[in-house]
Amino acid sequence: MSTDVSTGSEGAIYSFEESAQPPDAPARRRWLQRLTWLLLIGLAALLWTAPQLAGRYFVKHAIEVHGDDDETVKIRIGEASLGWLSPVSLTDMTVYDLRGGALLQVGRITSELPLWQLVLDRTRPGRFIARHPQVCLSFTPDGSNAADVIRVITSNADAASFSQFALTVEGGQLLGPGIISNSPKRLENIFLDISDTRSEGRQLSFELTADIREQGELLPLEAAFEWTGSVTDDPLRSGKGTAAIKFAPLPLAALATRLQEWMPELDLHSGRVAGQMLAEWDFAESQKVRAQGTLTATDVRATVASAPEGTQEINWPSEVLTFDIDGDYSPDTDSLLLSKATLQSTPVTLNAHGGISDLRGVCHLDLRGELRYDLDQFVQNLAADYREHVQVRGLQTREFSIRGPLVTQIDGVAAYDLTQVAIEADLGWERADVFGVHSEQATFITRLIGGVLEIEPQHVPVSGGQFRGNPHVDLQVRPAQAEMPQGLVLENIELSPEMCHLWMKYLSPPLAEATRAEGRFSIALSETQVPLDNMAAGKMQGVLSVHSAEVRPGPFANQIIGLVSVIEGIVSGGRNVSAAAGDVWITMPEQEIAFHLTNGRMHHASLEFHTGPVIIRSTGSVGLDETLDLMIAVTLPDEWLKRPLLSDLFEGEIIRIPVVGTFDRPQFDRRGLADFGKRIAARATGGLLRKLFND
16 A cells, blocks of 8 residues: 655655665675675685785894793794695794804705694694704703703793694704813704694604714714603603613713713723613503613723823723613602612622612602622732732622712702712622732721721731731722721731732831841831822821741842841851851841821831841832832841951941942942951951950
8 A cells, every 4th residue: 555645746656665766776885895895815825825924024133032031932933834725834943041152954845734724723733844944952050951941932821732742853963062071062963853732642752863973083873762751740750651762882081071970080081871761660550660772882992190100091992781660759749769789790690678768859868778799800900010910809799888968069059979878888809919918808898988988907917917907998089098997907817928028128128129028027107198089199007017027038038148248248257158048037026117198208217137147137218119228237147256356346336338239230338348357357456466465
């Protein structure tokens, strides 16, 4: 129905419905539709080209990642290839550390998934492939530049929480200081595959192969790691995991700096070490941990400064060290309970058990066990002059204990400090032959407390007698110094030619190079302070108690006997029959001889020895370099003075002969003999005249 409206004119009649729509409505509708399509097309074009635009922006401007402490990590990209349907590809990417240095440079990094999948599910980025990356690592007092960058990125609030991530590195390089020394190290040809999957739990794994460049050589390195556990837990302190490493023989030169800090006397010349190690832990169902491995050292050559005059050579053609550790680790208390810890090499076998608490703190040790050490290999590395005189077999600990903190804080920095560790061991050997002193089935206790090594003999039989001393060695001073408390050290020891050849000659020069020796002696010390690297700089004082001694003299004593024969000839006008027969022995009666060592010379008070009826006394000193400064005094025996006039004229006569030079080339001052001859002539003539006048 329509309604007509009159305006006063018949022809002016309009329809209300016809006037409701303007005549250009269809055109407007078409325009709006076109605009909508244009907007949609423009938006689609913008969305399609957004990755390219974003790529250009990232190339032009550095990406900045801000951490919690206003620390910023900058990332620059040389070229970015971004498209919704293609993988992400970034070229010449550089990640800078917090100090502005280049930490990581990557030639190209590419994703396996296309961009649209990465955007739709940021938690599952899939695998990325990095080709020819180079890492420049540097250490700081608080860690490293890499650790700083990782801390900033992971603390960023916008950082994605990945549930699945993988990374493959091809042809990578790592530059940086060595772990042991500060000398530059380089890893080349790095292939690394990392996978990190997180859902209800976490699975983390990586495999690494690389070459270590060392002095022009490429030495292979392999490592692997697998772990399953909770998403939020520390992989090394929870869950179940396995780690392994294997490396080719590496030069020991990298250890030289650290070893010289611990042993300043050591000069490492050459050597290599190879190894393989495996560690397993299961904290998901238990607290079990296990580690085992093998280290092989070859062609190790070094010298140890034993004294200012020379050095001791060390030569290890090959040495294999194996270890096997089983225990239980408690992450809550940060403690390790060892059920088994074994270490074995050619000279050493160690079996221990116990616990280590506060591993990340003071590392408090409480270990007990047994140790067996065969010194054969060690002896072979001694200087040739000493090697044949040191033989110890079956050295072992029947029980040892180690207690105390291994780490101390120095100015807020953790440092290893053995002075806080107390070590006690019940030691023994099956047989020892050391510089002519023989011992079998000996037992003694050693203690290392406060950096001082104490030795307490329990039962130490020595060459038919006993060792009674209680030496201790101060390891805190440089060089280490041995001291001996006052008291009896050697009791009722059997004399031997080897003792006379090696050390008794310094206390009793007439015994030098004796070819046969019988008798017993004891030694008591009142003061001993001897640096281990230089005995000549030490001080020693004591008493040599000769109970009895009878020896077949060596060259030095034979020359003294020859002078006695000359004196006998002067007195008697005949010849010494016993000396000419070459079967002369010298004896030493029971006596006590005071001695002291100072300035590298062993001084002795008057010692007495006899050759036939002749009493000979010696005083003076012998240098540890075998130089002589002696006074030999010969007392004429009564049986030489039985001829008429002799007893009256020469009774109590003492002939003194100074001796210098060395044991090999002694120099006897014969002026005393010449003076004695003149006195004989003068006294004999005077006595004869008196007798004639008296008659």
